[in-house]
Structure formats: structure tokens, C-alpha cells
Amino acid sequence: MDDITTSTLFIILGVLIFISAYFSGSETGMMSVNPYRLKHLSNENNKGAIRVSKLLKRPDRLIGLILIGNNLVNIAASAIATIIGMRLYGDAGIAIATIVLTLIILVFAEVTPKTIAALHPERIAFPSSALLQLLLKIFYPLVWLINCITNSILMLLRINPESHQGHSLSAQELRTVVHEAGALIPEQHQSMLVGVLDLENATVEDIMVPRNEVSGIDINDDWKDIERQLANIQYSRILLYRDNIDDALGFVHPRELMRLSIKEQLTKASLLRAVNDIYFIPEGTQLNTQLLKFQRTKERIGLVVDEYGDIQGLVTLADILEEVVGEFTTDIAEESNEDIMPQPDGSFLIDGSINIRDLNREMNLTLPTDGPKTLNGLILELLEEIPQGRLSIKLAGYPFELINVQDNMIKTVRFMPLLK
Known part of the structure; x- marks a missing residue:
């Protein structure tokens, strides 16, 4: 050196x-x-x-x-x-x-x-x-x-x-990645991706139409009454039953009714021949699992049953897809059924039968979804009794006022959004 x-x-x-x-x-x-x-x-x-x-x-x-x-x-x-x-x-x-x-x-x-x-x-x-x-x-x-x-x-x-196997992501971590993507993924696409991940966190009971709201045709009714119901039907599948929904016979497609009307006279007998077998769905089935089952069996609609075989409600493929992409139905009956109605004073009148998941999504709330599936059920669980008149309560920190109670059910509730 x-x-x-x-x-x-x-x-x-x-x-x-x-x-x-x-x-x-x-x-x-x-x-x-x-x-x-x-x-x-x-x-x-x-x-x-x-x-x-x-x-x-x-x-x-x-x-x-x-x-x-x-x-x-x-x-x-x-x-x-x-x-x-x-x-x-x-x-x-x-x-x-x-x-x-x-x-x-x-x-x-x-x-x-x-x-x-x-x-x-x-x-x-x-x-x-x-x-x-x-x-x-x-x-x-x-x-x-x-x-x-x-x-x-x-x-x-x-x-x-x-x-060393490299990196892997859990569903929760992937959900965080999607949310943190920012402008790289459009907000609508983020919502859809998260919706796919959320399918495993919900079951068919969370989105089904409860049995008391399932519309159908009693084959034991007078034929003129049945014809009147068929003329005004607004659904893509028609449920047929005898006397009550527990004795369901199956579903009929309106296209099949048109075929019968053209080829032969439409009667009770021909109507019964057009019935398709019922596809049953066990309660507790996760939505991601049911989506795959619908795809595998080529079915679009099914009845949810409990462990005793009793019918609890109805689920369609469209219901599951709406959990991912948001509502896209153009069904007239559903459009006319307003579950959430804004009022001039800034409050909202809410139907007590509304699904809690739908209410949370529409109003950006965080009401618990691990118990009752409807707002009526959630309030009754809190009160532990059926209220006799108007009553103001706090539900998960949100103020609600019971407006209408009928037939042992809370029909209408007023919700005042919290001021930020």
C-alpha cells in the first residue's frame, strides 16, 4: 500500500x-x-x-x-x-x-x-x-x-x-389488497371482487325469500282463479302447491305455459304435467357452494329446507349473483315493493321484513347478521317480546322507532340516520 x-x-x-x-x-x-x-x-x-x-x-x-x-x-x-x-x-x-x-x-x-x-x-x-x-x-x-x-x-x-413456497393470500388479505388497489381497479369492480369473497361468509338463509313471502298457485283453487293468477304472473318461475307451500309440487316456466296454450287447451291436468321437479337446498348452505351447485345441476331456483324437511324459503341463481354484482333485476313486482322509503324530514320508513344484509348494504349500516335475518326478527330478539305500540329503541347504536305492529310482526320502522 x-x-x-x-x-x-x-x-x-x-x-x-x-x-x-x-x-x-x-x-x-x-x-x-x-x-x-x-x-x-x-x-x-x-x-x-x-x-x-x-x-x-x-x-x-x-x-x-x-x-x-x-x-x-x-x-x-x-x-x-x-x-x-x-x-x-x-x-x-x-x-x-x-x-x-x-x-x-x-x-x-x-x-x-x-x-x-x-x-x-x-x-x-x-x-x-x-x-x-x-x-x-x-x-x-x-x-x-x-x-x-x-x-x-x-x-x-x-x-x-x-x-419456501412463496407468498399466499388468505381471503381477508385478498380483500385488503382489493380495497387498497385504489384507482388501479374501478370501484365497481372492487365491489364485485369483494362480493365474490363475501359469498363464503353468507348462507342461503341470508338472501332467501322467506316462506311467508313466497308467491305461488294453489292447484286446488277454482280454475278461473288459477287462470286469473296465470294472466297476472310476474315471475320467471311459477310455484305450484296443494293447499299450502309445504305440499309444493314444483315449478312451471311461463314459456311452457305458452307452449301448452298453443298446442292444447290449458287445464289443471296439463298444468300439472308441465311441472318440473323441485330442487331442494339444505339450510346453512354457503352461497359460494350453492352457486357451484346451481352451475353443476343446471338449476336456477330452489326451495330451502331445514333439517326436518320443512320449507323455509326460496332462493334463485339471480339472488346469489346480485350479491356479487348488485341488484340488476327488472321484475315489476320487486320494483313496486319499496322496502326503504325516504321521508321529507330526512328519516326513512323501512319494511320490517327487509333482509338485514340488504339494509346494511343500502343504508351503509353495520347491524349484526349472525342471528335473525330480518329487521323484524332482530328487533324482537332485542326486546324479547312483541311490542304493543310505538316504541323508540337503539339497535346496534342506531335509533329506530317502531311505527306499525300487526299480526305479531313489526311491519314498519322509522330510521333516523345519525348525524356525522
Whole structure:
């Protein structure tokens, strides 16, 4: 070193600090790359992404290589800085060189490159991966030796680096990713994606039409009454039953009625021949499971039954799809049934039979959905009795006023939105 000039040592020191910055930035860049975008780019044959993916398959080797390189250049830089310090300041130069070099490495070889790499991981990781691949081949024996030692220690801790399977997301984490996507995913698409994830958190009871609201035709009625009902039917499937819904016979498609009317005279007998078998759905079936069952069985409608076989309600494929995409029905009967009616004073009159999930979605509320499925049921559960007249209550922190109670049911409720 005595033959090398001080200026040359400064140049070598600067090069070593630059190399240290490269290793530091490469480490942060490689570890900060979005794994899902990396996989996407790899599938599109992006060469940089493919190189990074290969290196990240064995993170122990990658980290070993980077730390070997980083420590070698930092130790060499420390030795050269000590020589420069002693040449300039004598024995006091050792302390001066230690303090100054520590600050320089922290600022220029650690914090700055790592910050840049964290902000722009792909710009740093993709080009640097080419050099890292080459260095891994050159220093492989040394990397292998160090990995053998470290892996032995990891095995004592019951950690196997070769079992690294990359990143996976739970449903809750994926939901967070969708919400955090911001402008990258339109709000409507975010809602649909979250709706798909939420299907596993709801069952058919949450969206079914309860049995007391299921419309159908009693085949034992007078034929003229049946004809009148058929003429005014507003549904895509017609439920036939005898006397009550518990003795359901099946569904008839209006298209089949038209065919019968054209080919032969429509009678009770021909109407019964047109009935399709009923598709039964066990209560408690998750919506994502039922959606797949509808797809597999080519069904569009089913009756929900409890453990005793009693009919609890009706669910259609459209009901499940609306949980994902929002309401899209154009059914006249549903359009005329306003469950939530805004009032001039800012309050809302709400039908007591409204589904709590629908109410939460429409009014942006957080009423509990793990118990009763309707607003009427939720209020009765709170009161533990049937109210006899008007009553003001707080439900999950929201103010409600009972307006109309009939037939042991809360028919109408007034809701005053909380002032923000």
C-alpha cells in the first residue's frame, strides 16, 4: 500500500462504497418486488422477472451471496479508510476514518440505495439480477459452504429453507389488497371482487325469500282463479302447491305455459304435467357452494329446507349473483315493493321484513347478521317480546322507532340516520 498514492486510495475507496451500495440496493430491491406482479411478468416472458424469480426460489443462497459481497467490500473499504486516515492524521486518523466511513456507508451505501430500491424495486432488481446470477456462479463454492453452515443451524431450529413456497393470500388479505388497489381497479369492480369473497361468509338463509313471502298457485283453487293468477304472473318461475307451500309440487316456466296454450287447451291436468321437479337446498348452505351447485345441476331456483324437511324459503341463481354484482333485476313486482322509503324530514320508513344484509348494504349500516335475518326478527330478539305500540329503541347504536305492529310482526320502522 506504500506505493499507492493517497488519491488512488480515495478512488478505490469510492469504488468500494459504490459496490457496497449496489449490494445493499440489490438486496432490498430483490426482497421488495411484488411477488404477484413478478409472477405475472414471468408468465409474459420478461427476462428480468424470470431471472429474479429463479434467484428468489432459494432466498438463502441469494442472501448469502449478497452478504458475502457486501461484507467483503465493506471490510476492504474499512481497511483502505484506515490507511488514508493514518497517512493524513497519524494514529488519530484511525478514529477519524472509523467515524467518517461509518457515516458515509450509512448514507451512501445503506440508507440511500435501500430507500431507492424500496420505492422502485423492479428498476433495481431486474437489471441487478443479471450480475447477481453471474456472481452466484463465480462464488458458488463459498456460498454453498456458508449455506451449509447456516442451513445446519436452521435445521436445529426446525426451519427448512428449501420448503419456501412463496407468498399466499388468505381471503381477508385478498380483500385488503382489493380495497387498497385504489384507482388501479374501478370501484365497481372492487365491489364485485369483494362480493365474490363475501359469498363464503353468507348462507342461503341470508338472501332467501322467506316462506311467508313466497308467491305461488294453489292447484286446488277454482280454475278461473288459477287462470286469473296465470294472466297476472310476474315471475320467471311459477310455484305450484296443494293447499299450502309445504305440499309444493314444483315449478312451471311461463314459456311452457305458452307452449301448452298453443298446442292444447290449458287445464289443471296439463298444468300439472308441465311441472318440473323441485330442487331442494339444505339450510346453512354457503352461497359460494350453492352457486357451484346451481352451475353443476343446471338449476336456477330452489326451495330451502331445514333439517326436518320443512320449507323455509326460496332462493334463485339471480339472488346469489346480485350479491356479487348488485341488484340488476327488472321484475315489476320487486320494483313496486319499496322496502326503504325516504321521508321529507330526512328519516326513512323501512319494511320490517327487509333482509338485514340488504339494509346494511343500502343504508351503509353495520347491524349484526349472525342471528335473525330480518329487521323484524332482530328487533324482537332485542326486546324479547312483541311490542304493543310505538316504541323508540337503539339497535346496534342506531335509533329506530317502531311505527306499525300487526299480526305479531313489526311491519314498519322509522330510521333516523345519525348525524356525522
